[in-house]
Structures are given as C-alpha cells and as structure tokens.
Amino acid sequence: MPNPNDTTSRRAEYAQRTRQAILDAARELFVEKGYFGTKVEEIARHARVAPATVYAVGGGKHGLLRTLIESGTNTDEVALVMTRLRQITDPAELVRFIVRATREQFELWAGLMRQVVAAAPQEPTVREIQEIAHASMRHGLAVTARRLGQLGALRDGVDDDRATDLLWLYLCNAAYFVRTDDLGWSLDESEAWLNETLPQALLRDGFGGPGPSR
Template identity: 40%
Template sequence: MSTRTSGRRADHAELPRQAIIDAARTLFAQHGFFGAKIDEIAELADVALGTVYAVGGGKQGLLRILIDEWAAAPVLKESVDRLPSLRDPHEVLALAAACSRKVRENHGTVVRVLLSAAPHDETAAEGLRESTERYRNTLAAVAQHLHELGAPADRTDARHARSGTESPHRVRRPPVPRRRRRTAPCLQRARHGATSSTQLPCG
C-alpha cells in the first residue's frame, strides 16, 4: 500500500470523527451535557450511531475529547513559548490577554459545559480541575516573568500573585446589599431632645 493511499484513508477517517466532535460541541452548548443525546449527535454529524460510540465511547468520551482539544490548543503552547522572549511588561500582559481571549472564543462552550456538569459528572469535574490548574500555572508563569522584569507592585512576588488569583471558572455571586438599620422612633426623639411625658417608650 502506497503512502499516498494510506494518507487518503487517514484523511477520510478523520472527517466523520471531526464531524462527531463538532456535533457534540454544538449539542452540548444547545441542550447541556445531560440534555444532549447520542442519537442526535449521530444525526447532526450524519454518521451511524455505532460510529459515534467508536469515536468517543459515549458522551463522557466525547467530552473528554473536547477537554483534550482545549488543553492542546496551539495558542497555549505558542504563548508559553513566546513569553520568555518578551522584555516589556505591557507586552507580557497583552500576550496573556490575547491568549485568554482566544481560548474563550474557541473553547468557551467547553468551559460552560464543564461548569454546569461538574457537580454531577466525574469526567466534567476532572476536566474542570485540570483546566483550573492549567490556568493557574499559566498565570504563575506570567507572574514569575513579570517579577523577573521588576513589574509587580512593592511587596508582591510571583507566589503572592499566584495565590491571589481566582479561576475564571468560578461562579461569582453578587454581593448582598447591606440593609440600613432603622432607628427606633423614641431614640430619634431622644436625639432631638424630646422629653414630652406623652411619648411612648421603646417596646
């Protein structure tokens, strides 16, 4: 068998695989991880149901593939490789921001799926832990490089910068507004010097 024929077969085999992965990403986004059905993924990808199981082994397997694609995103490696060559702190921050934006654009669906499914599915929970650790390690590398350039504020080093960062995958609750305490009427009158014997005491 020639190398050219083997390459064509490999390319032909990759087409349905990518279609299945794309279909899973789309339906996970539309219906959630638990709402998406394997037969719907097969229909959208225009493949047999058995092909979906052969590629991913089920929804957990497809989610694992999406997580691994995220982890292997070229922009992550390119950014980490380029980081040491940057000598301007502003360029370092611009690189980190651009990388984060690109990852969110390309893999934001996976992030949202992991956040919603992690409390109920171990594959999603493991993927969320891995992505959070990867995010923190990347920020640690950025903070360390900024520290070496003398960029952090006084009394801030890379270790403190890392420990002070939060994962972007955490759900932040809005602050609870503080209720103003109402002053009892009798205290208000007392503050204004009211002394009438007809005034009632606080009860």
C-alpha cells in the same frame, strides 16, 4: 496494480474526517443543550454516523468532552502564547498580553466551558475534565507570574505564587463569567478594566503599578 499505500491513506483520511465530524457535532450539541441534555444518538445523527461509531471513535459523551477540552489546551495558538509569555521584557506589556490572551480563549471556549461548569457538580467525570482546563490555564498564569518575578516587577509582598493566585482571581473563566453574565459587561469593558486593575494589584511603581502612598 492499486497502490496499498493509497488505500491506507484514504482510510486514514476518512477516519480523521469522521472523528472531526463527531467532535464538531458533540461541541455544537453540548453548547446548545448542555452535557446532560445531549444524547449520543443526537451526536451520531448530526455527524451522520451510527451511534456505535460515536462510542468507538469518541468514547461516548465523556470521551468526546474530554477530547474537546484537551484539544483546546494543545493548539498552535496556545503554544504561541506560551512562547510569547517567555519573550516579553516589558512587565506592563506582559500583563496586557495575558489579559488579551485569556479574553480570546474565553471568546472561543465560553459556550462549552459554561456547560462544563454546569455539569461538573453532578458528574465526577466532568469535574475531572474541568480540572484539566483549570490546570492548563493556571500553568499559563504561573508562567506569567514567574516572568514578572524574573523581571523584578512584582510588588513587595507578592511572590510568584501570590502573583499566580492574583492572576487566577482576575482571569479564570469563573471571573469572566461574573463580569459578562452577572454584571453584563462587554468583553471590551472587561479588558479595559483588567488592564487598569491588574497592574495595580501586581506591579511595583515604575512598572505600571501604583505610585507611592500619600
């Protein structure tokens, strides 16, 4: 007799493949055409499913975009970054690490986040999704700031909250878009500049920050 567990397993596998195909199609089209320029019917065609399946599995465009952004905040790579932030004991190394981590995340997500930024002013549900991405990134920057504070490396007058604000000012997506899109900097140039500038903004002398005033 057929094993009912095998049938259940095959159905679950098919459902997962279908869901992933829909998410992949949605991400590709959002990046290519923008949120408003993408139609559910196009997502369905690219994923080779019926439009009703897109709504049933993904909740339409809003649900798909939300799932894509939330998935980006819960990856194994993000978990490893958070663990490493709490382990590093050298403040200058910690700053270099968060610079590299945000650069790598920007490389992965810039295409989609550019479309989120473009759509957010006109669509409240997209603004909510943008806030999810912002909250995740700010949490990582706050962990970095607290770690620098624990190591006694922050400049006088810079507490954990101020350090979080400074990290956000330099490392949020909007800051990366200014450097890459508006100024035309390569990501290598951006990373080199951040590694030179951030320690001066955050760290006291002896930890990679500026020396005493002359």
